[in-house]
């Protein structure tokens with residue numbers, strides 16, 4: 001299927017088919033970037049955008065966070081809720097189905113996390129990330145992690161796909177001056193294994209910003 005044909009598929013249909021095609025898609029481990037950045041933060045309320053099968057939300061819940069976790073796929077959310085029940089944290093996660101291009105959870109959160117909120121079908125990612133920033137409580141953190149490129153073994157790169165840099169994400173957020181502080185802006189390479197078992201690498205972008213509680217010192 002070409003990039004243009006993909007653009008015509010609604011996000012809910014694409015991602016529902018994506019999850020239904022396999023019993024399990026992701027590893028079940030929390031994203032290392034989330035683990036690194038959140039370890040040391042006092043727990044509070046968290047919002048996980050594009051939570052998939054729930055590994056990040058469950059990791060947060062186990063560390064005392066009260067989590068609202070959102071995905072467009074009800075299959076992914078059902079699996080995530082099952083894993084949370086198995087892990088004894090069902091009462092700490094509110095699983096909500098939203099197509100974030102059309103609706104967004106209500107509330108203010110101490111942590112809003114968007115980990116690899118990428119989609120081969122069109123989503124208004126910049127607008128979603130602006131809503132994410134608006135949902136951060138005073139003193140809270142917005143953490144956006146995204147791929148910086150294709151994995152090293154990929155030979156089917158789509159030149160029409162652009163992976164935003166941290167500067168581009170920051171520009172898109174359009175944060176009001178003096179009300180936010182950039183805590184981390186980083187590009188990291190990690191090792192991983194290709195689906196057919198070959199060693200490789202992938203580079204990711206990380207942006208972590210904090211909403212200030214008062215004028216910047």
Ligand SMILES: C[S@@+](CC[C@H](N)C(=O)[O-])C[C@H]1O[C@@H](n2cnc3c(N)ncnc32)[C@H](O)[C@@H]1O
Nearest residue numbers: 011015050052071072098099100101115116119
């Ligand atoms: C690349 S996966 C990342 C999943 C998870 N955050 C992780 O890091 O493993 C992108 C996730 O975003 C969800 N997603 C894509 N478009 C969405 C939308 N418009 N609204 C809500 N969730 C969406 C997908 O269903 C999928 O679970």
